[in-house]
Amino acid sequence: MRNQQTLASTITCSGVGLHSGQSATITLRPAPPDTGVVFVSRQGDVDAYLPVSIEHRIPTELCTAISGGGFQVQTIEHLLAALAGLHVDNVFIDVTASEVPVMDGSAAPFVRLVQAAGIAPQDRKQPFLKIMSPIEVTDGSKRVRIEPSPTPRITYSIHYEHPLIKTQTYEYDCSVGAFESEIAEARTFGFLQEVQALWARGLGKGGTLDNTVVLSGDGIVNDSGLRFNDEFVRHKILDLIGDFSLLGMSFIGHIMADRSGHALHTRLVQQILKQPEKWVLLNADPIAEGTRPISHRSRFQPAVELQAAS
Ligand SMILES: [Zn+2]
Incomplete structure (x- = not known):
């Protein structure tokens, strides 16, 4: 505490x-x-x-x-x-x-x-919200859940048919030191076709190779390379940490996410707040x-x- x-x-x-x-x-x-x-x-x-x-x-x-x-x-x-x-x-x-x-x-x-x-x-x-019983939300094969754990932890998995990603899993212990050295540097990423489609719709107007890792068929478009081999899954953890700020307080529990994203992260926050019988406040x-x-x-x-x- x-x-x-x-x-x-x-x-x-x-x-x-x-x-x-x-x-x-x-x-x-x-x-x-x-x-x-x-x-x-x-x-x-x-x-x-x-x-x-x-x-x-x-x-x-x-x-x-x-x-x-x-x-x-x-x-x-x-x-x-x-x-x-x-x-x-x-x-x-x-x-x-x-x-x-x-x-x-x-x-x-x-x-x-x-x-x-x-x-x-x-x-x-x-104040800390301590999870006492599991809470899970799913959307097809996408899933994110939080389970009781003595300390806060996040485990994230992603799966993409791309040679640089395939399956990546990362576990973060929610410490400040690990955030600074393992998570904070991981950048936003997108696939070339998706990025081009966004630009065609007039979205992503501020997106450049200086702020987005763009994946091509078998590699990345950025000359600068990756900051970590598993930069992609680390960025998903970064997004999840940011989205969990919507809870309004710190949590104690183990979040496990698989193929998740912003919408599902925030749905889990909503479900946690809707089920006060599954947690206690410290x-x-x-x-x-x-x-x-x-x-x-x-x-x-x-x-x-x-x-x-x-
Ligand atoms: Zn992000």
């Missing part, structure tokens, strides 16, 4: 959105205990707040997006993965556009950003626990409350 953490200082980065191609700036700011991760958009003279929470997720095909408070933000998963992977629990993220910059297609630039800002411990225990604020059906910090914090507090 650990204390909650925020950033030690404010820091900014800019880039283009993978899908919109729009240039965007994000500013990460320290936030008080129990804030969670909250996007902030300047709307005229006032700040609008959008907490990272499953109830704000909107259906999107290729990325994870949330909407509320009069604005939406898409492709949030790699930034959220960096925050979750480094155990940064409370942060305000000011956005100037409706998409988080893609940077190099991995979480590494966001890790460096957080490290430059510094991480500050806070005087409050971090370190949750007793007042919050008593007055709220599920002690999910940001989820039940109305925008006005946050506005008044800031």
Whole structure:
């Protein structure tokens, strides 16, 4: 069990959105205990707040997006993965556009950003959702489940008829060190035909070989090569970590994913919150626990409350 953490200082980065191609700036700011991760958009003279929470997720095909408070933000998963992977629990993220910059297609630039800002411990225990019984969601051959485990773990498998992938399985122990050295650097990938089809539909406007690993028939198009032989499955773990931020708190359990993706990851988060008989909360604020059906910090914090507090 650990204390909650925020950033030690404010820091900014800019880039283009993978899908919109729009240039965007994000500013990460320290936030008080129990804030969670909250996007902030300047709307005229006032700040609008959008907490990272499953109830704000909107259906999107290729990325994870949330909407509320009069604005939406898409492709949030790699930034959220960096925050979750480094155990940064409370942060305000000011956005100037409706998409988080893609940077190099991995979480590494966001890790460096957080490290430059510094991480500050806070005087409050971090709540954990501890899984007591398995919960599973499936879609055809795609599957993701969470089982009881003494410590958080993620095991992911992918299978593609491509000589560089075939079957890849990776297990991640949810430690900060392993996130930094094994997961954060893994980049987004796509198949050449799919990427070309996206471009033809006017999507993926910000996608380049500098932020996407593009697979051709028997290799990759990028001259720079791969960062890991199993970079693909490591990136799927990165996406899953980011998507699980929508739970709004840390988990203790073993997530096992097979051929999964954003839609199924977020369905598992929904199913977990719908089945409170299958988990217990550790370190949750007793007042919050008593007055709220599920002690999910940001989820039940109305925008006005946050506005008044800031
Ligand atoms: Zn991704």
